[in-house]
Amino acid sequence: MAAGVKNMVIAILVPLPSLLFFFSFVRPTTTPSPVSSWCAAHPLLVANLLFLFNVDLLFWLIGNLLSNHWLIDLYWTVIPVMLLHYYRAHPAAVADTARSAVAVALTWVWSARLTHNYLRREGWQWGKREDWRFAEMRGQYGRAWWWMSFFAVYLSQQVFLIGICLPMYAIHSTTQPWGAWDVVATMACLAGIVIAHFADTQLHRFVTTNEKLKKVGEATVATMEAGLWRYSRHPNYFGEQLWWWGLYLFAWNIGQPWMVVGPLVNSLCLGYVTVLVERRMVKQEHRAEAYKLYQKRTSVWIPWFRKPVPQPYNHKDSSNQNSLKISHS
Template sequence: MGGSNTSHSNLKNAVLAFLVPLPSILFYLTFLYHYQDDDPNLLSPVWKWCYNHPILLANIFFFFNVNVLFWLIGLIQSSHWMIDPYWTVIPVLLVHYYANHPLAVENKYNVWRSRIVTCLTWVWSIRLSHNYFRRENWQWGVREDWRFTDMKHQYGKCWWWVSFFAVYLSQQVFLMGICMPMYVIHLENKQLDILDFVGIAICLSGIAIAYFADTQLHDFVSRNKKLKELGKPVVPNLDKGLWQYSRHPNYFGEQLWWWGLVILAWNLGYGWTFVGSLINSLCLAYVTVLVEKRMLKQDYRAEAYQLYQKTTSVWIPWFRSPLIGKSKNT
């Protein structure tokens, strides 16, 4: 019976996850349909407003379709799991939204830039979605982010309304901010140049580094799980592969991806778009502190992780400190 209930819950959450973005998608497709049939000057006030305010419209979609709807679903299910898989989906939706908006500049240079960024976003999304579901044993909604669970215990009875701001409204600031380069690349008519290819190379490097780092982490966790099942001592810390050069190479790769997009936008004259990635990087720095504190609370790995902290770079990959060779216990 337990397996049957789990399968039913998994199917229900999967169907729910596919249905939740439909209100925004259908509204946007309706807008595009009306725009194709009518002159922009003859559009009704509602469609004319959608035409003139693409950024505000995207934020309204996010507020009602993600913040409000996801929050209500999270309250009903007592789990705010859905924002995690949708972190990988929303940028894909946004890049297609910006690319198909009537105000997007259409020329051969911009078409290529748009296609490249759209393809890169899909690759990034597939990579991150694969890692999410691999970590969750290919199930939907099994658990929420451990940080949300910690905050739930911290805020107690107030969590039901605090969660709206901590889980959802904050995500709107981060996601809409870091995705701004996806908007501005559709505004300018400029031939692709060397700086564009530098940005593309950085994006691809970030995706590759994050993939290999997360795969190495997954293999490490899987091996430890098997050792534990066999009653054997587990390995306290991952310090092989990319993890011997950085304590958080997956975070580093993720940041490279977003900063690569910033370079593409900067090359078009929209350097201010770096603000979104900067805020996201500062937030991830805070998350890094939380993750490392969590590691140090686990007795079996605390000593090894303390040495790891002293000898290994936090984010940017670099050679280990000579201290690593002075301990036979590491």
């Protein structure tokens, strides 16, 4: 309990340096300082510098002190909201009112859903554990992990988060009026949020049920194959990617197609994570056989109809059937 309270306090306090700095240079003054003028002229560069010092360095130091890099997982759901409001409130911001309002509403809903899922998965405990991939890398790098973690956990996350949030900057850099493609982008974002919510909820129920069965000594279910998981092996990943690609459509619609680099790199990285997750699943003896069959029958990301699994060929049966056909002819 004491550790959870300590982690909650840390989580609340860590963004204060960025918040205080931001409010200091956006505060209207009659004689702006050279620093505030420079910040006003370089919104993207300032966002990267704040991320470097407040997240990469501060989170890294805290993670090493606690021997647990859990903060970045929690802030994955918060940093996009902070970036959106940074771009929206920046002195250089200009935007169509409707597009800006929709982007704010969608991002808050996305963040609330993902934060709820994160805390629910962790049993409503702050800093209960770090991502299993970080834990594995800790073992792989050994003594070098204290400095390798800066690049593997934090600097890489800066590239991903700043990249996929670029459409939020684009939305607040033009007054181009709301159009039909904005409607498409909105629908894609909403669909992604809804799909990810139901997929994560179904997975949570599956895990919770298995934990209860294990406690009473009953057999657990090897593979999740109900609901959306019947049509996709990773519907939660699909929903999350649909959200980011829907957000990109806003940027594409207002003449910033190059921002595709953000969701594209994120999708490629999530593809690699998918491979790691599935390798981990087939290494578990109690579910390896069932999961391999699940892989053969079910689409990886995009929900689709299940494939029929061919029955193993039995030469003896085939010969008998042929003999019967010959005898009846």
